[in-house]
Amino acid sequence: MIGEHVIVGYSNDPGGRDALALGAAITRITGGELTVASIYPPGSPGLAVEAQANLAHAAEELGIVPAEYMAFESRGTGRGLSVLASRIRADLIVLGSASGGQYGRIAVGSAADHLLHRSPEAVMLAPSGYVPPEEPARLTLAYVHRPQCDAAVERVAQAALRLDVPLRLITLDLRTEDQGKLRDDLALAVRLAWESTGLEAESEVAEGHDVPAALKDVEWLPGELLVCAAGEDAQPHRVFLGELAMKVLRSSSCPVTVLPRGFS
Missing domain, CATH: 3.40.50.620 (HUPs)
Structure with missing residues (x-):
């Protein structure tokens, strides 16, 4: 069953926070590992610093929830998440909805589109504004x-x-x-x-x-x-x-x- 090691593609926006909450809920249910990743492009020191700041914010959001935090350099967020998932042997990549979509539905951004057409790992997408319940139904x-x-x-x-x-x-x-x-x-x-x-x-x-x-x-x-x-x-x-x-x-x-x- 998927969820033994979950990687969340995190950005400090509503979609990133939805993905973070969903990834944490999945690992709580499965007892699996949780890795939170922020992807930044090569040759961009400022964005590398921003990625670290994103991870610090994610850590604040999760509080006592155990997780690993990784900033990873890649030319694309979807590609970076896929490469990183392979390296750390994650079996599920979780993303939020892209900005600008309908509330309560999934809008597919470029990172999700990349993963939905070539990812070796299972991909999970959260609808906009999704709040995970305590238990699966x-x-x-x-x-x-x-x-x-x-x-x-x-x-x-x-x-x-x-x-x-x-x-x-x-x-x-x-x-x-x-x-x-x-x-x-x-x-x-x-x-x-x-x-x-x-x-x-x-x-x-x-x-x-x-x-x-x-x-x-x-x-x-x-x-x-x-x-x-x-x-x-x-x-x-x-x-x-x-x-x-x-x-x-x-x-x-x-x-x-x-x-x-x-x-x-």
Whole structure:
């Protein structure tokens, strides 16, 4: 299960503070390590000093929460977080929403876009203004009948079992496919979760003419986490979020985790 070592991409702004709170909440639940990172560009002594100041502010925010703090030089924040995560063997990168987006939703900035298309580690994004609850409530997997999602069913079911929370599998009916086939595929995924873990998953078909409309009437619990599998175009052990999954991410009111292809 992810969360054994979490790295938070921190900046002293609302998105950075949202990511920091979410990363700390994840490690509190998993008992994992927490690293807070501030990335700065090469050849910029002033920005290197600012990165250190950001980390000092993060330490004040976390208080007694145990964490490591690292300023890291890189030409891009997303690239820097990925390289640093690999060096310290983190298994999850947490980012906040980019500035200027809708409150309560995820806006994808350049760093998140980089990670969502090439990160070797799982990536988690927090909606704008997100306040983590004390305990997780449910894991929901956005399901499409394809190998990467079938593999994710087993992994997410194992995580739900370990966290002692319900598992929900949700698929979207955008009125472009046979709904009977979608429900049959979903039933097979529920069976896969049961056969791999003994966990009886909830299932739901969300209907609408587009992704935001389909997700509008879906219930999201406080403490819910939405999981998406990497697309079929992802390289082995890399994240690659397809067009549909990106729309799901942007429409989500809860944190979203994207698993690399072949995640285990």
